[in-house]
Amino acid sequence: MKAAGLVFSHLHDDIVPELTKYRTMASVPFGGRYRLIDFTLSNMVNAGIDKVGIITNYNYRSLLDHIGTGKDWDLARRSGGIKLLSPFITAYNAGGVAGVYSTRLEAMLSSVNFISECSEDVVVCSDCDIICNIDLSQVIAYHLSSGADITLVTKRSGDVGNVTSRHSAVICDGDGRITDVHACTPDDGPDTAICTNIMVISRAYLLSVLGDAAAYGYTSFFRDIMSRNVGRANYRAFPLDGFYAIINSMAGYFECSMSLLDGSVRRELFGIEGRPVYTKVRNSAPSLFLPGSSVTNSLVADGCVIEGEVRNSVIFRGVRIARGTRVENSVIMQDGIIGGGCSLNCVVADKNAVVRDGRVLSGHSTMPFFIGKGIMV
Amino acid sequence: MFKKKECIAMILAGGQGSRLYALTSRLAKPAVSFGGKYRIIDFTLSNCVNSGIDTVGVLTQYQPLLLNDYIGNGLPWDLDRTFGGVKILPPYQGRGSADWYSGTANAIWQNRDFIARYSPDYLLVLSGDHIYRMNYAKMLAYHRRSGADCTIAVIDVPLEEASRFGIMSTDGDGRIVKFSEKPKVPESTLASMGIYIFNTRMLLDSLAADERDPTSSNDFGKNIIPSMLSQGKKLFAYRFDGYWKDVGTVRSLWEANMDMLGEDPPLRLNDDSWRIYSRHEAAAPQYIGKTASVSNSSVTEGCEIFGEVINSVLGSGVTVEAGASVRDSVIMSRAVIRAGATVDRAIVDDGAVIGARAVVGRRNAPDCDIAVIGAGVRVVDDEAVEPGAMMYPD
Numbered sequence: 001m002k003a004a005g006l007v008f009s010h011l012h013d014d015i016v017p018e019l020t021k022y023r024t025m026a027s028v029p030f031g032g033r034y035r036l037i038d039f040t041l042s043n044m045v046n047a048g049i050d051k052v053g054i055i056t057n058y059n060y061r062s063l064l065d066h067i068g069t070g071k072d073w074d075l076a077r078r079s080g081g082i083k084l085l086s087p088f089i090t091a092y093n094a095g096g097v098a099g100v101y102s103t104r105l106e107a108m109l110s111s112v113n114f115i116s117e118c119s120e121d122v123v124v125c126s127d128c129d130i131i132c133n134i135d136l137s138q139v140i141a142y143h144l145s146s147g148a149d150i151t152l153v154t155k156r157s158g159d160v161g162n163v164t165s166r167h168s169a170v171i172c173d174g175d176g177r178i179t180d181v182h183a184c185t186p187d188d189g190p191d192t193a194i195c196t197n198i199m200v201i202s203r204a205y206l207l208s209v210l211g212d213a214a215a216y217g218y219t220s221f222f223r224d225i226m227s228r229n230v231g232r233a234n235y236r237a238f239p240l241d242g243f244y245a246i247i248n249s250m251a252g253y254f255e256c257s258m259s260l261l262d263g264s265v266r267r268e269l270f271g272i273e274g275r276p277v278y279t280k281v282r283n284s285a286p287s288l289f290l291p292g293s294s295v296t297n298s299l300v301a302d303g304c305v306i307e308g309e310v311r312n313s314v315i316f317r318g319v320r321i322a323r324g325t326r327v328e329n330s331v332i333m334q335d336g337i338i339g340g341g342c343s344l345n346c347v348v349a350d351k352n353a354v355v356r357d358g359r360v361l362s363g364h365s366t367m368p369f370f371i372g373k374g375i376m377v
Numbered sequence: 378m379f380k381k382k383e384c385i386a387m388i389l390a391g392g393q394g395s396r397l398y399a400l401t402s403r404l405a406k407p408a409v410s411f412g413g414k415y416r417i418i419d420f421t422l423s424n425c426v427n428s429g430i431d432t433v434g435v436l437t438q439y440q441p442l443l444l445n446d447y448i449g450n451g452l453p454w455d456l457d458r459t460f461g462g463v464k465i466l467p468p469y470q471g472r473g474s475a476d477w478y479s480g481t482a483n484a485i486w487q488n489r490d491f492i493a494r495y496s497p498d499y500l501l502v503l504s505g506d507h508i509y510r511m512n513y514a515k516m517l518a519y520h521r522r523s524g525a526d527c528t529i530a531v532i533d534v535p536l537e538e539a540s541r542f543g544i545m546s547t548d549g550d551g552r553i554v555k556f557s558e559k560p561k562v563p564e565s566t567l568a569s570m571g572i573y574i575f576n577t578r579m580l581l582d583s584l585a586a587d588e589r590d591p592t593s594s595n596d597f598g599k600n601i602i603p604s605m606l607s608q609g610k611k612l613f614a615y616r617f618d619g620y621w622k623d624v625g626t627v628r629s630l631w632e633a634n635m636d637m638l639g640e641d642p643p644l645r646l647n648d649d650s651w652r653i654y655s656r657h658e659a660a661a662p663q664y665i666g667k668t669a670s671v672s673n674s675s676v677t678e679g680c681e682i683f684g685e686v687i688n689s690v691l692g693s694g695v696t697v698e699a700g701a702s703v704r705d706s707v708i709m710s711r712a713v714i715r716a717g718a719t720v721d722r723a724i725v726d727d728g729a730v731i732g733a734r735a736v737v738g739r740r741n742a743p744d745c746d747i748a749v750i751g752a753g754v755r756v757v758d759d760e761a762v763e764p765g766a767m768m769y770p771d
Contacts, residue, residue: 032662033678042659071452261664263681270661278659281453285646285653286413286677286690287663288638295671301662302414302678303647315662318649 003140003200004120005044005052006111009037009063011104011197012129012166016250018370019350023062026054026128028247029333029351031260031269032301032316035066036247038279039133039269040126041073043198046275047136049124051080053114055107057087057100066280073278085111105213105221112210115203123206127197131256132244133269133277139200139238148236149205150226152178153198155244158190162248168195168222170237178235181226195222196240205233243268254348254368257314257331260299284317292323301334308338322357329365347371380460382432382495384517384574386425387466387488389481390418390505391438396626399751399769400726404443407505409630410709410727412637412646413677413692415655416447417624418505422454422463423653428513430501432461434491436484438477441467453656466491480595486584497577502597504571508633508644509621510651511572516615520574525613527580527605529553530572532621542568543598545614553612558598567614570621573597579610620644631724631747634690634707637675660693668699684714692727701731704740712750715758722764723748732758739764 009026019028026037037054044052052075056063070082087100088110101107108115115123122143124136134153143151154170157163163184170193171180184194209225218224226235243265245256259265270277284303289295295310303318308325315321316333322340330347332338338349339357346363350373355361359377363369371377394406401409407418418435425433433456437444444465450456451463466488468477478484485492485502492500499520501513511530520528531545539560545567546555555564583601587593593600605612620643624630636644646653660679665671669682676682679694684701692710697703701714707724714720715733723738729750731737735758738748742764751770756762 263664266661266664276659277661281657283453283652283654285648286637286675288642288647289671289674289676290640291673293672295665296669297667298665299662300665300676305647310665 002120003047003049003122003124003136004115004118004203005041005049006108006115006123006125007037007040007044007052007054008104008107008125008127009054009060010057010107011127012247013059015129015166015248016253018250018348018372019253020059022059022373024056024058024060024128025247026056027060027063027066028128028253029316030131030253030257032299032314033282034277034279035063036128036131037063037066038277039131040128041075042275042277043126043132043134043136044124045073045075045278047124047140049136050075050077051083051118051120053083053085053111055085055111057102057107060086068280072280083114085114103219103221105219105224108206108221109210109213112207112214115210116207118203121203123201123203125199125201129247130197130244131247131269132196132240132242133272133275134198134240134242134244135275136198136200139198142238143200143202143236146176146236147234148200149202149233151200151236151238152181153196153200153240154193154237155196155240156190157184157188157192157194160194160244160246162252163188163194164248166248167246169193170195172237176237178226178230178237181222181230181235183222193237193239196244197246198240200238250348250368250370251366254331254346254365257348258312258329258365260314261297261312282317293321308340308342316351331368350375353377379494382461382497384430384499384501385432385434385461385492385495385497386430386501386503386513387434387436387485387492388418388421388425388503388505389484389571390435390444391441391478391484392504392506393439394506394625397630398627399749399767400627400630400724401440402769403440403752405437405439405441406625408440408444408447409624410692411508411624411630412634412644413675413690414657414710415653417508418444418448419454419653419655420508420510421503421505422448422451422456423651424509424511424513425501425503426454426456426654427651428511428517430513431456431458432495432497433463434466434488435463435505436466436478436488438468438484441465447656449656454654461495464491480593480600481597482584482587482601483595485580486588486595489581489584492577492581500575500577500580502573502575506625507571507621507623509570509617509619510648510653511617511619511621512651513572513574516572516617517574519615520613523551523613524611525552525574526576526610527602528574528613528615529602530570530617531567531614532570532617533566534568536563536566539563539566539568543602544568547614551613551615553606553614556602556606556612567616569598570617571598571623627724627747627749631707631722635688635705637690638673638688657693666699669697679711684716698733706738709752718756722746723750723762725750726752726754726770728753730755732756732760734758735760735762737762738766 287304394401456463663680666683683699698716717734746764
């Protein structure tokens with residue numbers, strides 16, 4: 001069964017404004033060598049999806065740079081492949097907001113041509129604030145066998161942590177049929193299923209509800225489409241096994257990065273046979289651990305030169321850490337330069353950050369010290 | 378559809394590499410792994426692309442399966458082009474004859490139709506088994522400036538090693554006056570790097586004449602270059618002073634890997650202006666565990682290290698378990714070093730497994746005694762592998 005993919009690169013950008021100042025949520029760096037969209041794209045490609053529309057609105061230059069032609073995900077195709085769905089801004093609406101959308105439903109409406117021109121029976125939708133390695137072909141198979149209109153992939157609230165009203169609680173009957181969808185409230189306990197922001201929708205059904213949305217001016221997918229139709233339509237839930245994380249704050253980003261130091265998390269994300277996580281290839285040289293360096297319990301990408309001490313940290317591609325420096329519990333993004341004699345603890349340094357010799361910086365795990373892109377301290 | 382190119386490259390990649398023994402029992406020398414995430418031919422291919430040469434023929438003969446797969450459509454090197462790109466050129470059956478490549482010159486001769494498609498003014502002939510980073514565009518500019526028929530890249534070697542190479546004697550302008558292949562008493566220390574730029578038309582004439590000579594072994598060093606010299610053609614030497622190493626022996630392969638290490642490594646790959654491209658797997662970043670100790674080593678993506686790694690080069694996806702020790706060694710992709718094993722002065726090829734508490738090689742073994750564990754070989758628990766031992770793949 002063929003499926004098309006629809007990726008929302010922009011939803012939730014406001015949740016980590018520090019990281020999305022110059023980029024979309026989709027292109028937020030994560031895990032030493034990835035951007036968040038890599039997980040979503042890899043999940044789709046590994047399920048045999050070879051036509052993916054990526055919806056963008058603002059700030060998407062870094063995303064364009066990352067995606068390129070799509071060949072790193074084997075999505076550079078004559079037929080299908082990556083289709084970037086940028087806002088439809090014309091000379092007549094550029095001054096207003098007509099071409100730019102903010103909600104999921106508005107973004108879908110603006111991409112209705114892409115959806116209607118697909119020939120696939122189902123559309124797999126995914127946001128870019130999530131980190132997981134899921135077998136989407138199982139979800140698609142369940143969606144088809146249950147005759148669903150929409151299948152939401154869900155995760156137990158207690159396993160996600162830090163659930164807020166931004167998340168949708170999904171209530172099911174014993175058969176996995178959804179009986180209610182609502183914004184999470186404090187009353188929803190840890191056993192409540194929440195939507196993972198991954199869903200499978202039958203394409204014909206999607207086009208029909210988008211028609212309703214256009215006719216009645218609906219703006220919210222969960223409130224105006226799903227809650228309204230939950231009694232009539234066949235909505236299903238598919239609980240996700242394995243590691244799942246959703247970025248919901250700077251502290252959440254930090255915590256999620258640190259969870260990669262856990263071997264079982266790495267196995268569930270990167271160690272699944274036949275389901276690698278692809279990213280833009282940079283052809284960095286291997287990392288050099290110079291004499292006198294000391295690295296423990298850390299994730300290190302290629303192209304680094306390490307002379308100092310690194311503990312419990314995630315070090316991205318091309319980072320340099322000089323002699324006499326101690327980096328602990330920190331995330332240093334690509335091409336960061338940490339000078340000599342520094343001490344860093346609970347720091348998140350964005351791309352190209354420079355920390356000069358002798359600086360002592362410390363945040364806390366609940367509020368990491370953030371150094372913006374290209375900032376020198 | 379073919380576009381004329383000023384210069385195209387032909388890479389001689391058919392060599393068996395018999396002095397690499399277990400490392401080349403299943404694949405051609407240019408496909409041998411190097412430096413953690415590369416294969417030897419990546420250096421030549423990347424040099425071509427970085428020098429602006431976008432049309433490359435790769436002449437294969439011995440065990441080409443892996444090399445063909447590896448090069449594929451050339452995507453990792455940006456050589457998947459509409460006009461040009463990389464093409465694998467195996468020997469083929471023609472109407473008049475069906476021949477293996479009898480020598481380096483014959484290999485080029487048999488592909489003269491391929492060359493003619495691009496009508497290049499210059500032909501760059503390269504070996505696929507050297508480790509170096511070189512800008513061929515500079516050599517081509519020198520070739521044009523000097524008005525040469527042929528330019529040969531040379532490197533200064535120590536006098537005591539000179540008799541292993543083809544040695545050039547030049548006049549004050551850099552023109553080659555004498556060429557001796559592996560001379561017993563070298564007259565100079567300028568060694569041929571096996572890198573030639575020819576004026577295409579002149580080369581094809583020389584190759585045609587060479588083919589008519591039944592006594593010729595159809596080799597550039599033995600036949601073509603001496604005959605050009607004797608005909609009074611203008612041959613110039615182009616001096617290269619960067620890092621260059623022929624990795625034709627176990628010892629030299631090991632040394633070239635070790636040259637990546639140290640405070641000021643002779644072979645510096647961490648240079649964004651001259652990247653070496655390779656085809657690699659989508660592996661996670663390396664994880665250095667709580668019990669790990671890594672010093673003076675090169676480690677690449679996908680490794681999981683819990684033991685001790687000293688003065689070593691690790692390929693992608695290598696596992697070093699807790700209590701294992703790797704020193705002065707080259708561990709290639711996906712090899713596993715089990716708990717308590719010791720690996721010293723060894724090359725462990727792709728996917729080999731060193732069993733728990735096994736001992737491979739010996740600390741500070743004499744230089745010539747590098748143990749080689751072939752691809753996929755399993756060294757059983759508690760086994761001892763002598764320094765210099767050679768374990769072949771099944």
